[in-house]
Amino acid sequence: MSLAPTDMTIPADNVIDVTGITKRFGDKTVVDGLDLAVRRGEIYGFLGPNGSGKTTFIRMLCGLLTPDAGQGTCLGYDVLRDQRDIRTHVGYMTQRFSYYEDLSIRENLDFVARLYETRNRREVVDRALERLGLQGRSKQLAGELSGGWKQRLALAAALLHGPQLLLLDEPTAGVDPKARRDFWEQIHQLAAEGLTVLITTHYMDEAERCHRLAYLAYGRLMTQGTVDEVIAEAGLSTWEITGPGLHDLVGRLRDLPGVEQVVPFGTALHVSGHDAAKLEAALNPLRRDGQRWRQVPASLEDVFICLMDHSRDNFSAQP
Numbered sequence: 001m002s003l004a005p006t007d008m009t010i011p012a013d014n015v016i017d018v019t020g021i022t023k024r025f026g027d028k029t030v031v032d033g034l035d036l037a038v039r040r041g042e043i044y045g046f047l048g049p050n051g052s053g054k055t056t057f058i059r060m061l062c063g064l065l066t067p068d069a070g071q072g073t074c075l076g077y078d079v080l081r082d083q084r085d086i087r088t089h090v091g092y093m094t095q096r097f098s099y100y101e102d103l104s105i106r107e108n109l110d111f112v113a114r115l116y117e118t119r120n121r122r123e124v125v126d127r128a129l130e131r132l133g134l135q136g137r138s139k140q141l142a143g144e145l146s147g148g149w150k151q152r153l154a155l156a157a158a159l160l161h162g163p164q165l166l167l168l169d170e171p172t173a174g175v176d177p178k179a180r181r182d183f184w185e186q187i188h189q190l191a192a193e194g195l196t197v198l199i200t201t202h203y204m205d206e207a208e209r210c211h212r213l214a215y216l217a218y219g220r221l222m223t224q225g226t227v228d229e230v231i232a233e234a235g236l237s238t239w240e241i242t243g244p245g246l247h248d249l250v251g252r253l254r255d256l257p258g259v260e261q262v263v264p265f266g267t268a269l270h271v272s273g274h275d276a277a278k279l280e281a282a283l284n285p286l287r288r289d290g291q292r293w294r295q296v297p298a299s300l301e302d303v304f305i306c307l308m309d310h311s312r313d314n315f316s317a318q319p
């Protein structure tokens with residue numbers, strides 16, 4: 001499939017470059033003064049709890065919603081004025097499968113190609129089928145496909161018109177690990193060819209596959225950077241405890257000075273706080289024979305849980 005530039009001019013550096021983007025629904029500010037710059041060829045992860053404003057932000061970026069405040073460009077187009085141009089040049093994969101279940105894969109792709117008034121439709125659809133490994137199933141009805149194949153169809157459709165920016169809203173939700181891995185290989189291949197990707201996900205392993213990422217809570221940007229930068233900036237000290245008696249330990253740990261979060265991780269507990277000395281002093285008296293206590297680097301999940309706990313709910317208490 002061709003990902004060659006279309007007829008537009010894109011700034012060499014930032015494909016997305018927006019500041020102060022804000023959206024209100026009634027008295028709720030669901031996206032609150034968001035700044036974001038994403039470079040060409042970057043895979044940028046967007047994380048945050050349910051309802052934190054990720055989809056709303058993406059819909060503003062791709063010209064489906066108008067921001068109430070803020071400014072900037074997407075693919076060189078003004079996000080307030082040039083929404084029609086943006087819509088034409090962006091590939092958007094929505095959270096819900098939105099293709100015709102009673103049409104085949106090929107018919108669905110052909111339909112999308114018609115919407116974009118694509119020239120050489122047959123050839124373009126053939127290339128899309130080939131690229132996504134869908135040739136063998138081209139006659140299969142979309143409604144009969146498993147989650148992983150539906151996701152491939154949706155990705156093929158989002159790429160059909162040769163966009164330079166792909167906005168993916170939880171594309172792998174409910175998809176099995178093998179299909180998720182294949183999907184990410186595909187995304188990295190596309191990025192290597194120059195496509196820019198903004199992707200929302202709740203999976204930590206996927207966050208770690210992004211070049212950079214941002215974490216949102218209640219519409220506000222809590223942190224952004226590479227995985228290492230985000231972890232370092234959080235400044236969390238974390239202890240991992242394994243062995244017997246962890247269940248009883250949880251309750252005793254939670255109210256100790258210096259302990260800010262206690263999270264079970266499989267057969268281990270992660271105990272974190274920002275003041276390393278205070279945390280260690282609080283933990284020391286609780287050590288028991290047979291348990292293993294060790295200091296570990298904070299994980300991305302530790303950091304995100306901490307950010308969520310410390311963020312203020314500005315959704316519920318507005319005048």
Ligand SMILES: Nc1ncnc2c1ncn2[C@@H]1O[C@H](COP(=O)(O)OP(=O)(O)OP(=O)(O)O)[C@@H](O)[C@H]1O
Nearest residue numbers: 025030048049050051052053054055056057095315
């Ligand atoms: N059209 C709308 N009218 C009113 N409220 C809306 C509308 N669209 C979204 N919201 C609200 O805005 C907030 C942010 O929703 P949004 O879907 O952007 O979050 P999200 O981070 O994408 O969540 P998820 O991870 O569950 O997909 C939510 O409280 C949601 O109920």
